[in-house]
Amino acid sequence: MSVQKLPIAKAINESLRKALETDPKVLIMGEDVGKLGGVFRVTDGLQKDFGEGRVIDTPLAESGIVGTAIGLALRGYRPVVEIQFDGFVFPAYDQIVTQLAKMHARALGKIKMPVVIRIPYGGGIGAVEHHSESPEALFAHVAGLKVVSPSTASDAYWMMQQAIQSDDPVIFFEPKRRYWDKGEVNTEAIPGPLHRARVAREGTDLTLAAYGPMVKVCLEAATAAEEEGRSLEVLDLRSMSPIDFDTLQTSVEKTRRLVVVHEAPVFYGSGAEIAARITERCFYHLEAPVLRVGGYHAPYPPARLEDDYLPGLDRVLDAVDRSLAY
Amino acid sequence: MTVESTAARKPRRTSGTKRASAKKAPQPKSSEPPLVQLLTPEGERVEHPDYAVDLTPEELRGLYRDMVLTRRFDAEATALQRQGELGLWASLLGQEAAQIGSGRALRDDDYVFPTYREHGVAWCRGVDPTNLLGMFRGVNHGGWDPSTNNFHLYTIVIGSQTLHATGYAMGVAKDGADSAVIAYFGDGASSQGDVAESFTFSAVYNAPVVFFCQNNQWAISEPTEKQTRVPLYQRAQGYGFPGVRVDGNDVLACLAVTRSALERARRGEGPTLVEAFTYRMGAHTTSDDPTKYRADEETESWQAKDPILRLRRYLERQGLADDAFFVALEEESETLGKRVREVVRAMPQPDSLAIFDHVYADGHALVDEERAQFTAYQASFEDADAADGSEGNGSEGGN
Numbered sequence: 001m002s003v004q005k006l007p008i009a010k011a012i013n014e015s016l017r018k019a020l021e022t023d024p025k026v027l028i029m030g031e032d033v034g035k036l037g038g039v040f041r042v043t044d045g046l047q048k049d050f051g052e053g054r055v056i057d058t059p060l061a062e063s064g065i066v067g068t069a070i071g072l073a074l075r076g077y078r079p080v081v082e083i084q085f086d087g088f089v090f091p092a093y094d095q096i097v098t099q100l101a102k103m104h105a106r107a108l109g110k111i112k113m114p115v116v117i118r119i120p121y122g123g124g125i126g127a128v129e130h131h132s133e134s135p136e137a138l139f140a141h142v143a144g145l146k147v148v149s150p151s152t153a154s155d156a157y158w159m160m161q162q163a164i165q166s167d168d169p170v171i172f173f174e175p176k177r178r179y180w181d182k183g184e185v186n187t188e189a190i191p192g193p194l195h196r197a198r199v200a201r202e203g204t205d206l207t208l209a210a211y212g213p214m215v216k217v218c219l220e221a222a223t224a225a226e227e228e229g230r231s232l233e234v235l236d237l238r239s240m241s242p243i244d245f246d247t248l249q250t251s252v253e254k255t256r257r258l259v260v261v262h263e264a265p266v267f268y269g270s271g272a273e274i275a276a277r278i279t280e281r282c283f284y285h286l287e288a289p290v291l292r293v294g295g296y297h298a299p300y301p302p303a304r305l306e307d308d309y310l311p312g313l314d315r316v317l318d319a320v321d322r323s324l325a326y
Numbered sequence: 327m328t329v330e331s332t333a334a335r336k337p338r339r340t341s342g343t344k345r346a347s348a349k350k351a352p353q354p355k356s357s358e359p360p361l362v363q364l365l366t367p368e369g370e371r372v373e374h375p376d377y378a379v380d381l382t383p384e385e386l387r388g389l390y391r392d393m394v395l396t397r398r399f400d401a402e403a404t405a406l407q408r409q410g411e412l413g414l415w416a417s418l419l420g421q422e423a424a425q426i427g428s429g430r431a432l433r434d435d436d437y438v439f440p441t442y443r444e445h446g447v448a449w450c451r452g453v454d455p456t457n458l459l460g461m462f463r464g465v466n467h468g469g470w471d472p473s474t475n476n477f478h479l480y481t482i483v484i485g486s487q488t489l490h491a492t493g494y495a496m497g498v499a500k501d502g503a504d505s506a507v508i509a510y511f512g513d514g515a516s517s518q519g520d521v522a523e524s525f526t527f528s529a530v531y532n533a534p535v536v537f538f539c540q541n542n543q544w545a546i547s548e549p550t551e552k553q554t555r556v557p558l559y560q561r562a563q564g565y566g567f568p569g570v571r572v573d574g575n576d577v578l579a580c581l582a583v584t585r586s587a588l589e590r591a592r593r594g595e596g597p598t599l600v601e602a603f604t605y606r607m608g609a610h611t612t613s614d615d616p617t618k619y620r621a622d623e624e625t626e627s628w629q630a631k632d633p634i635l636r637l638r639r640y641l642e643r644q645g646l647a648d649d650a651f652f653v654a655l656e657e658e659s660e661t662l663g664k665r666v667r668e669v670v671r672a673m674p675q676p677d678s679l680a681i682f683d684h685v686y687a688d689g690h691a692l693v694d695e696e697r698a699q700f701t702a703y704q705a706s707f708e709d710a711d712a713a714d715g716s717e718g719n720g721s722e723g724g725n
Binding site: 053058059061063064066067068069070071072073074075076077091094095098099102103104105106107108109110111112113143144146166167168195241242243244245 | 466467468469470471472473478479481483486488489490491492493494495496497498500501519520523524526527530683684685686687688690691692693
């Protein structure tokens with residue numbers, strides 16, 4: 001295959017398959033990743049083809065999954081572990097933050113931690129509690145971790161390849177409500193760097209910056225705004241640690257306005273970091289304060305209320321109006 | 327002046343080369359299960375139906391030497407902390423037999439996951455003891471290359487390393503190697519979820535790992551009774567692998583039991599939990615004060631079981647070591663202490679820019695940016711000094 005139209009979940013599956021084929025040290029680990037193929041079927045068929053030694057069903061113990069992955073990495077393996085849902089990562093948070101993130105520095109660079117932690121994240125699928133959260137800021141805040149989130153099938157395929165090849169631990173947030181969105185994947189094209197932002201749509205009046213599940217909402221907002229005669233640029237950040245501020249700066253210097261959109265609560269969220277840094281970099285270019293659209297300072301609500309909680313087209317356009325009113 | 331003065335203030339803590347009063351060694355409470363023992367506190371060899379060792383006189387003297395030098399190193403580090411040269415020290419005093427016995431059971435290709443107290447095991451692995459002091463001096467967080475001696479970095483968060491050991495052992499098994507892995511932890515760590523999870527994973531995957539719990543009776547101020555209602559070695563049964571309790575102050579028994587567990591792992595028979603029943607004679611670290619939480623009588627009762635003293639009694643009684651050996655070892659101890667003192671005091675202040683080194687293997691834009699900012703900030707002082715010889719101008723730089 002070279003060019004194919006695939007849903008994001010299948011693109012990740014193909015990417016994992018390629019990694020397993022290419023490097024015998026790559027392992028897939030997690031709860032239900034084997035026979036079932038994961039609750040979202042992202043690892044479907046991999047155990048059948050690569051065996052239980054490469055695609056490992058684990059006990060239901062998240063700290064154990066990450067902790068043993070660290071040990072396997074020390075032995076020279078490259079584990080790709082799945083945390084079944086965003087809200088289930090916290091039992092493993094200690095291992096990720098106190099061990100995985102710091103091991104390379106602790107050893108003064110003598111050892112590497114090529115571990116990828118896959119986390120299906122975000123809301124919009126009508127799930128129960130702990131199945132819809134966006135904890136990316138909690139990981140991006142930790143030095144030693146890299147944090148990324150694809151928004152397209154092509155990025156899902158290629159960013160997974162790059163994450164597995166990285167010698168640093170990568171937290172790979174998969175936008176679960178986009179798993180079934182299809183996109184073109186060229187498995188032979190040479191991808192850009194893992195942490196480079198992408199201009200998803202060009203515009204001149206205002207920049208919308210987003211990542212993962214919110215990129216699609218922002219693109220829809222830009223289409224809607226176009227009908228009102230407004231030209232919005234949409235930036236897909238792709239990486240939350242590091243953030244490609246250079247690409248963002250270039251965009252904001254052009255449009256002079258920025259709205260950051262994410263599902264996670266606004267308070268202490270990645271939007272706050274982006275607003276602060278872009279204000280520093282673009283102070284004399286900005287025509288309006290950087291605005292943020294995101295979740296509220298409340299636990300992720302029951303499914304019947306998630307449409308109120310999640311940023312939708314109207315909230316994004318409302319922020320665009322407020323910015324342009326300055 | 328260092329160790330002597332420490333010893334003078336706390337005479338109970340260093341008595342390895344002196345004969346203690348010949349009290350009868352206290353036995354475990356009647357409810358306590360029996361220990362595997364090959365050398366009694368009085369220094370008499372006893373046999374055990376399941377565990378045997380047959381060591382040459384040279385090997386026996388070697389174990390004695392290991393314990394004496396380890397204790398001397400530990401005493402020096404404690405003294406250095408008291409003198410302000412180290413920020414903290416976690417003493418192994420009293421646990422020499424557990425560490426040397428288990429450490430000498432290892433093969434070169436075995437891999438060790440320590441806590442922060444395994445100075446004796448590090449010694450057995452050939453790690454220069456001064457390497458252990460960097461983190462306590464505050465110049466790094468470990469710093470040695472674990473693969474040089476197959477001795478992983480010290481882990482401070484309690485119990486985390488048992489999972490790393492399990493994962494590493496899973497990798498050993500995948501590689502088809504016959505190495506084994508040993509994870510050290512304490513009685514306090516047995517309460518941690520990570521230790522329970524490592525038992526589950528190692529059992530499920532039949533990982534070649536030995537869990538070596540040094541039950542030193544105290545987790546800072548909390549006694550073992552606050553961690554468990556059953557003897558710790560019995561925990562293994564619930565996970566489906568064997569557990570054994572060994573006299574942790576008996577270096578021969580620790581050697582025999584650990585060797586047996588390692589061999590079992592090598593044969594592909596999976597994990598073993600070894601509970602070394604021992605006693606931490608000093609503080610948990612130099613930051614706590616054991617007189618606030620435990621009775622002198624308890625500590626004194628364990629003094630009679632001193633691991634070094636009992637092997638010395640055996641060596642002397644059997645005529646396996648002469649005065650010249652003990653005198654030479656004493657001199658070697660002093661040389662070691664002096665070297666440790668000198669190396670610690672000479673440890674260079676790390677370069678300020680080391681803050682930004684090794685955060686990532688593949689680099690990170692933000693780290694690069696902040697390194698550049700910090701470099702410029704530091705340079706601003708040098709420029710100011712060069713310009714007028716005055717002090718820095720108090721710039722608020724940085725970012």
